[in-house]
Amino acid sequence: MFNFITDLARYNELMISGSLETLYMVGMSLFFAIVGGIPLGVLTTITRPGHILPNKPLNFILDGIINIGRSIPFIILMVAVIPFTRMIVGTSIGTNAAVVPLSLAAIPFMGRVTDNAILEIDHGVVESAQSMGASPLQIVFKVLLPESLPAIILGLTLTSISLVSYSAMAGAVGGGGLGDIAIRYGYQRFQLPIMLETIVILVVLVQLIQFLGNQLASFFDHKS
Amino acid sequence: MIKIENLTKHYHAAQGRIEAINGLNLEVDDGEIFGMIGPSGAGKSTLIRMLNLLEKPTSGTININGTDLTELSSQNLRAARQKIGMIFQHFNLLSSRTVLGNVAFPLEIAGVSKKKRRKKAKELIELVDLSDRADHYPAQLSGGQKQRVGIARALANEPDLLLSDEATSSLDPESTKAVLELLGRIRDEMNLTIILITHEMGVIKDICDRVAVLEAGQIIEEGSIIDIFSKPQKALTKKFISSVIDFDLPERIIKYVQKERPGELIRISFVGEKTHDPYISDLVKHYSVDANILYGNIDEIQGVPFGTLVLDLEGQLTNIEESIAYLKSQGLRVEVLDNV
Numbered sequence: 001m002f003n004f005i006t007d008l009a010r011y012n013e014l015m016i017s018g019s020l021e022t023l024y025m026v027g028m029s030l031f032f033a034i035v036g037g038i039p040l041g042v043l044t045t046i047t048r049p050g051h052i053l054p055n056k057p058l059n060f061i062l063d064g065i066i067n068i069g070r071s072i073p074f075i076i077l078m079v080a081v082i083p084f085t086r087m088i089v090g091t092s093i094g095t096n097a098a099v100v101p102l103s104l105a106a107i108p109f110m111g112r113v114t115d116n117a118i119l120e121i122d123h124g125v126v127e128s129a130q131s132m133g134a135s136p137l138q139i140v141f142k143v144l145l146p147e148s149l150p151a152i153i154l155g156l157t158l159t160s161i162s163l164v165s166y167s168a169m170a171g172a173v174g175g176g177g178l179g180d181i182a183i184r185y186g187y188q189r190f191q192l193p194i195m196l197e198t199i200v201i202l203v204v205l206v207q208l209i210q211f212l213g214n215q216l217a218s219f220f221d222h223k224s
Numbered sequence: 225m226i227k228i229e230n231l232t233k234h235y236h237a238a239q240g241r242i243e244a245i246n247g248l249n250l251e252v253d254d255g256e257i258f259g260m261i262g263p264s265g266a267g268k269s270t271l272i273r274m275l276n277l278l279e280k281p282t283s284g285t286i287n288i289n290g291t292d293l294t295e296l297s298s299q300n301l302r303a304a305r306q307k308i309g310m311i312f313q314h315f316n317l318l319s320s321r322t323v324l325g326n327v328a329f330p331l332e333i334a335g336v337s338k339k340k341r342r343k344k345a346k347e348l349i350e351l352v353d354l355s356d357r358a359d360h361y362p363a364q365l366s367g368g369q370k371q372r373v374g375i376a377r378a379l380a381n382e383p384d385l386l387l388s389d390e391a392t393s394s395l396d397p398e399s400t401k402a403v404l405e406l407l408g409r410i411r412d413e414m415n416l417t418i419i420l421i422t423h424e425m426g427v428i429k430d431i432c433d434r435v436a437v438l439e440a441g442q443i444i445e446e447g448s449i450i451d452i453f454s455k456p457q458k459a460l461t462k463k464f465i466s467s468v469i470d471f472d473l474p475e476r477i478i479k480y481v482q483k484e485r486p487g488e489l490i491r492i493s494f495v496g497e498k499t500h501d502p503y504i505s506d507l508v509k510h511y512s513v514d515a516n517i518l519y520g521n522i523d524e525i526q527g528v529p530f531g532t533l534v535l536d537l538e539g540q541l542t543n544i545e546e547s548i549a550y551l552k553s554q555g556l557r558v559e560v561l562d563n564v
Contacts, residue, residue, distance in 0.1 A: 128316035131276050132330040132381070133305035142332065146320040222361035223319045 011194055014181060019201055021095050022177035025167040026160060028099040033106035033159050038152065040066065040107060041114025042140055052126065052136045066115070069108025074166045077101050078173065098175030102166055106159055113155030117148040150221035157213025161206050168202070178202060225417060226252040226275075226385065231284035233270050233441075244270040246441035248284070252434075254384075257411055257418045259428040261464055262438030268421040271438070272389050275419060276308045277301060288385060306334050309378030313390035315370040317362040323349060323373050324358045330380040341380075348376035352406060368399025375406060379414070386410075388420035392427055404431050425464040429453070429525055437461045453525055454495040455557065469523050469530075473561075477519050477534055481561050487538035489518070490548060493557040496528050503551060504535070511547040513539035534561070 040062060046052045047059035072080070078101040082092045085100040121144060129143045145152070171179025178198045186195025233245040244267045252258045262268045273279040275286060277293050286293045288308070296304060317326050327348050331341035349358050352372040362370055371391060378386055388407070392400040408431045411418055422428065428435050429449065436446040437460060445452065445461045453469065456462045466472065473481075473491075481489055492503075504515050515535050522531035537544050551558045 122314070122316065124312055124314050124316040125318060127278055128310065128312060129329075129333070131278055131305060131308070131310040131387075132333050132377075133302035134333045135302060138333055142329070143318065147318060149320065220320070223363050 011185070011197075014185075015197060015201065018176070018178045018181040018198070019205075022164065022167050022171075022179070022202075022205070025095050025098050025102055025170065025175065025177055026163045029102035029106045029163050029167075030156070030160055032099070032103035033110040033163075034156070036103070036107040037110025037159075038114050040111035042118065042144065044111060044115045045118040045144070046136065046140065050123075052130070052139050062111075066108045066111045069104065070112060072105075074101070074105050075169055077105055078170060093174040095176045098167065098170035098177070102163055102170060105166060106163055109162060110155065110159050113158065114148070114152055117151035117155055118144050120151055121147045150217040150223075153217040153220065154213060157209055157217070160209045160213070164202060164206055164209070225254045225289055226250075226419070227285075227287040228275075229285045229287075231271075231274065231286065232282045233267070233274060233279065234282045244441055245274070245281075248441070248443060250436065250443065250446075252417060252419060254417055255411065255415050256433050257408070257420070257431050259432035259435040260419070260421045260438055261423065261425060261428055261435060262421075263460070264423065266438040267441040268423075268438050269389060272387050272419065272421045275385075275387055276305050276310060306330065306381045307383045308385045308387060309381070309383040310387040310389065311371065311374045311378050311391045313393045315362070315367075315374045317370060317373055317377075319362055322359050322361055323354060323365070326362065326373055327376045327380055330377060334381055344380060345376075348379055349373075351379075351410070352376045366399070367395050368402055371395060371399070371403050372406065375403070375410070379410065379416075382414075384417060386416050386418045388418060388422075390422060391420065393422065393424070400427070401430075407431060425468045428464075429468050431526075437464065449525055450495055450528055450530070454493060454530060470521065473519060473534065480518065480536075485536075487514075487536060488544050488548075489561040490535050490537060490551075491559045491561055492533045492535065492551060493531070493559075494533075495530050501554075503554060503556065507537075507547050507550065511539070511543050511550065513537045513543050513547050 044059060044062040044066060047055040047062065049056065049059075078098075081101050081104060085092050085097050088100055089097045091097050125147060126139060126143060129139050134142065167175065167177050168179030168182065171177040171181070172183045174180070178201060182195055182198040185191045186198060228248060228250040231245055231248040231250075232243070235242040235244060246267075248271065260268050260271065270279055274281050275288075275293075277286075281294060284294070288304070291304060293301065293304060318329065321329065324342070324345050327345040328341040331344060336344070346355075346358070349355055352375055354369060354372055354376070357365060357369060362373065365373065374391070386407075391407075392403050395403060404427060407418060407420075410416060420427070420432070432449055434446070434448050435452050436443045437452075437458065438444070439458075439460055445456070445458045452461060453465055456465055504517075507513060507515055515537055517533065518536055519534040520531065522529055524530065537547060548558055548560070
C-alpha cells in the first residue's frame, strides 16, 4: 500500500496511452455507428407500413439485421468476426482490429436508437410536410432528422457509453486500451491501484460523455 | 372549380371492410367557404384528407381546377399539393424551427431562394399578426398562435385551395373566433377557396357559405347556410342546428300546447327580409283572427336575420285555416303545434 502513489506515477504514461487507445476505439466506432447506424435506422422507420416509403420486404430485412446484430453478445461477436476483421484490417489484434467488432455492434444499436427516435415524431408533422408536397428525401432531411435530433444525440450518448464498456472487453482480448491495462496489470499482476485507476478513468469518461450528450441534446431541443 | 365524383374509400380492418366514404359527389365553387359537418366516424376527416390525396381514394375522381388528382404521378402530385394549403387540428408545426422557419418551410420545399422565402414568410407572419413572435419556437406559443402560424404556413405557396381539418377543435372559444375571422379575411383578400370540416355547427354558422352534412360516408343534406338553417330536412341536420340556435320551445309553451284551448297554435319560421314585413297585422286585419304572440326569437346568421315565432290564433276555424294558408303563400314556414 505504501507505494500506491509511486506505483501510479510510474504507470502514468501507460495510463495516458491506454486512455487514448480507448478514446480512439470509441471515437472510430462511433463514427461508423453514425455513418452506418443512422441511415439504417432512418431506412427502417420510413419503410414501415404507413410511413413515407412503405416497403414490407425491405423493412423486414432491415429490422432483422438490427435485431440479429443486437442479440449477439459482444464477446461472442468479437470472436465470431475475427476472419472478417483480418480481411479488413489485416490483423485481429490491436486497436484498429477492435474497431471492427465495435462498429458492428454499434451500427445496429444506433439503428434501433434512430428508429425509435424517429418514431417518436408525431405522424401529423410528417403528414403536414407531405401535404406541402415534400418529397421523401426532403421529409428525411428537413423533418425527420431535425425533429429527432435531440433524441438521436441522446442515443449517440448511450451508444458511446456502451462502446466504452465494449472497448474494455475488446481490450481484454488484445485490443489495447484501458480494459487491456486493467486485465494485464490490475488482474493478472494483482496491481490493485492500477485496476482502481482504470475504473476511475472509465467512470469519469462515462460521466463526461453523458454530461456533454445531455447539454448538446437540450441545446437542440425546443419542445419545451 | 372542385368537382368530386363517385368518391369512395374503403378500409380493410380487423372487423372487416369499413366503408368510410361511399360514392360521394360534390362541387365547390371558387372563392367559397364550404363546410362539412358530421358526427365522428361520418368520414369527414377521410374526405378532406383525400382532397390532397393524403388518403388515397378507393375509386372516384377529385378534380381541382380541371386536374384529376387521382391520375397524377407522384411528382406531379407533389407540385399540385404545393397549391393546396392545409391546416390541422393539432397544428403539426415543426418543433425544431421557429415561427419564421415554419412559415418558410413550404417555400423551402418548393425550392424558393433563401432571400425570397424570408421576405414572404415575414409578410405572412405580419398578416397573421405574429411579427413579435417570429423568432419563437412553437412550444412557446398558445394554441391560437400556433394555428395562426399553421395558417401562415399553409398560405406560403399562394394556394388556390385551403383545407382545414378541424382547425379550431382544440382551441378555446376566443381563439376559435380569431382563427375563423382570419380565415374569412384571407378568403376575401386572396380569393381563396376554403373547405373545412368540423363537428361544431358554430363554425359553420360563422364563416361558411355552404354546408354539407355527412353521415356514414355520404352527404345527406347540402345547401347554403341560410337554407340549411331555415329549412333543415334531416334529423341530424336539425340536431346540429339546435346546438347553436335554440329550436326548443320553453316549458311554459309546451304546457300551454298540451292544455285544452280554443284556436290553433302555430310556429312560423322566417329568414332575411321577411322579418321586416307586417304579416301578423295583415293576419289580424284580413282574416279576422286574434293572434297572440307566445314566444319568439330572432337570431342572425352572417348578417341575415333569422327567426321563429309561436302564435296562438283564435277565431273561426275556417278563418284560422285561411290565415295559415296565407302565411304559407308568403313563403313562410308554418307548423301547427298540436303536440310537442
